[in-house]
Amino acid sequence: MQGKRIGKQTVAFASPPTIIAAATVVGPMENKGPLSGKFDRVMPDSLDGEQTWEKTESKMIKDAVKQAIAAAKLTEADIDFLLAGDLLNQLSASNYAARDIPIPLIGLFGACSTMALSMAVGSMLIDGGFANRVVAAASSHHNTAERQYRYPTELGTQRPMSAQWTVTGAGATLLAQTGYGVKVTHATLGKVIDLGESDAANMGAAMAPAIADTLICHLRDLGIGPDAYDLIITGDLGKVGMAITKDLMYRAGYALVNYSDCGVLIYDPSQDTHAGGSGCGCSAVVMNGHILKELMAGRLNKVLFIGSGALLSPTSSQQGESIPSVGHAVALQRPS
Amino acid sequence: MDEKRDSIESAARDAQQLSSWAEADSGVGLGQQKVMQLSLQDNQKQQQKKQAKLPEPLQSLVDLVGPDQPKGQLISPGEPKLTPQMYKQIADEYKPKPTLLKNCIWAFVVGGLICVIGQIVSNILAHYGLDGNDGASLTSVVMIFLGALLTGLGVYDEIGKRAGAGSIIPITGFANSMVAPAMEFKREGFVFGVGAKLFTIAGPVLVYGITASFIIGLIKFIVR
Numbered sequence: 001m002q003g004k005r006i007g008k009q010t011v012a013f014a015s016p017p018t019i020i021a022a023a024t025v026v027g028p029m030e031n032k033g034p035l036s037g038k039f040d041r042v043m044p045d046s047l048d049g050e051q052t053w054e055k056t057e058s059k060m061i062k063d064a065v066k067q068a069i070a071a072a073k074l075t076e077a078d079i080d081f082l083l084a085g086d087l088l089n090q091l092s093a094s095n096y097a098a099r100d101i102p103i104p105l106i107g108l109f110g111a112c113s114t115m116a117l118s119m120a121v122g123s124m125l126i127d128g129g130f131a132n133r134v135v136a137a138a139s140s141h142h143n144t145a146e147r148q149y150r151y152p153t154e155l156g157t158q159r160p161m162s163a164q165w166t167v168t169g170a171g172a173t174l175l176a177q178t179g180y181g182v183k184v185t186h187a188t189l190g191k192v193i194d195l196g197e198s199d200a201a202n203m204g205a206a207m208a209p210a211i212a213d214t215l216i217c218h219l220r221d222l223g224i225g226p227d228a229y230d231l232i233i234t235g236d237l238g239k240v241g242m243a244i245t246k247d248l249m250y251r252a253g254y255a256l257v258n259y260s261d262c263g264v265l266i267y268d269p270s271q272d273t274h275a276g277g278s279g280c281g282c283s284a285v286v287m288n289g290h291i292l293k294e295l296m297a298g299r300l301n302k303v304l305f306i307g308s309g310a311l312l313s314p315t316s317s318q319q320g321e322s323i324p325s326v327g328h329a330v331a332l333q334r335p336s
Numbered sequence: 337m338d339e340k341r342d343s344i345e346s347a348a349r350d351a352q353q354l355s356s357w358a359e360a361d362s363g364v365g366l367g368q369q370k371v372m373q374l375s376l377q378d379n380q381k382q383q384q385k386k387q388a389k390l391p392e393p394l395q396s397l398v399d400l401v402g403p404d405q406p407k408g409q410l411i412s413p414g415e416p417k418l419t420p421q422m423y424k425q426i427a428d429e430y431k432p433k434p435t436l437l438k439n440c441i442w443a444f445v446v447g448g449l450i451c452v453i454g455q456i457v458s459n460i461l462a463h464y465g466l467d468g469n470d471g472a473s474l475t476s477v478v479m480i481f482l483g484a485l486l487t488g489l490g491v492y493d494e495i496g497k498r499a500g501a502g503s504i505i506p507i508t509g510f511a512n513s514m515v516a517p518a519m520e521f522k523r524e525g526f527v528f529g530v531g532a533k534l535f536t537i538a539g540p541v542l543v544y545g546i547t548a549s550f551i552i553g554l555i556k557f558i559v560r
Binding site for chain 2: 051052147151152153154155156157158159160161162195196197202205208209239240243244247248274275
């Protein structure tokens, strides 16, 4: 084990992998939010010249991955693994994108926690000595998610106030053994937790206990408090899930102050998304487009990023199952 | 800002108190359940809620206030100390209330407006001599066309977002529920896409509508 494991669920990287490049692709709506202008590529519309939204999502992943590799002035031959995931059945967006990317693919499904999961697993591959460079990527598309999980996009339905809006976006992070950039110091992989929330329109409430559990586990494994981080940022809990997480953490004895959520950051309340953004792309674009830049600029020192995933399927949901959820955390540190 | 800091500081104090109870309770098991119960029944509950409802992260991403951190105790929902029942109670507190009055007004106005348009169409048809059953049928046809057209133009979902039942219940809503899947699934082809998925939304309405009318008809036949 060489002492890389700490506590129950946390790994500490002996030589922390470095994020040497990142890239993001978003839809037009995401670029109208508070993080406008921070993204590398903004699609003109939801189709971006493709015939179907599924093809568009594949293209988004492909663009993000290629752009990240290009930003580091590398070629695909320099990358050992591609770790990617999305929300679609059979991970079709990632798998189809990988047709045109000659890098061995490890497909990951962590629902909306996929970005954190792929960063964690990628870092383990690097620190374990199995790879020199990997690309971790995740994507979601509002319309592909709507038609798979909910209703046809043109149907005139009313969304409850707790519902979240799936982000159209893809993000890719290029992790390397050496180089200059943000370091991934620790990762805590979460247990699947289900406290019985079955409302698919209130996924923040379903995910909050999983996030609180992973966060508490991380803090206890390392023996630190939340103030060890300048910012603790969750994936896509939205306003409701965020408030519940704060409450749960408070009940567990932690006062979360330096805490935010990608789902709350990405949209402006005037964009009428109700509880905020969701989807793999949500944390992928906020982390790669915004938080990494803040770390690079030195405005943040240490950040704990906890991807939050609601692992439901429409079928199990219709069969009356509740929503199992998971949270995966990666600790990031600015370059010194 | 001062008020916020005050509430954060008092929250930190409370949290410290909670964790000291837990510590006193005994080493490893941590007596979290006891803490949970205490905190659930606590008369400070209101204050906690106030503290926990501080989601203003947009302004304060880097504006960080660091109180003295209490030592944390594990909720560990894996070993259900926090039971689903307890969690439901917590989660329900944060569930946003539907904007009921606003929704009702929107539904009333839009639903009414659709009916007014229907009435105008009906009156125009009557003016040209089409009344009774023929007029009613043609009015329905016109309204279905309008619903389908607005769906195709991408307007109907915007109306439905606000009006809810006001735009679902009229016949235009039925048109929307047919045209939306037709448009959506055309990309999967005319047989397995449009053909197979056309009734995904309208199907249940038809199945139970027809079943109900059959049963009512049967009752009427027997009772007569």
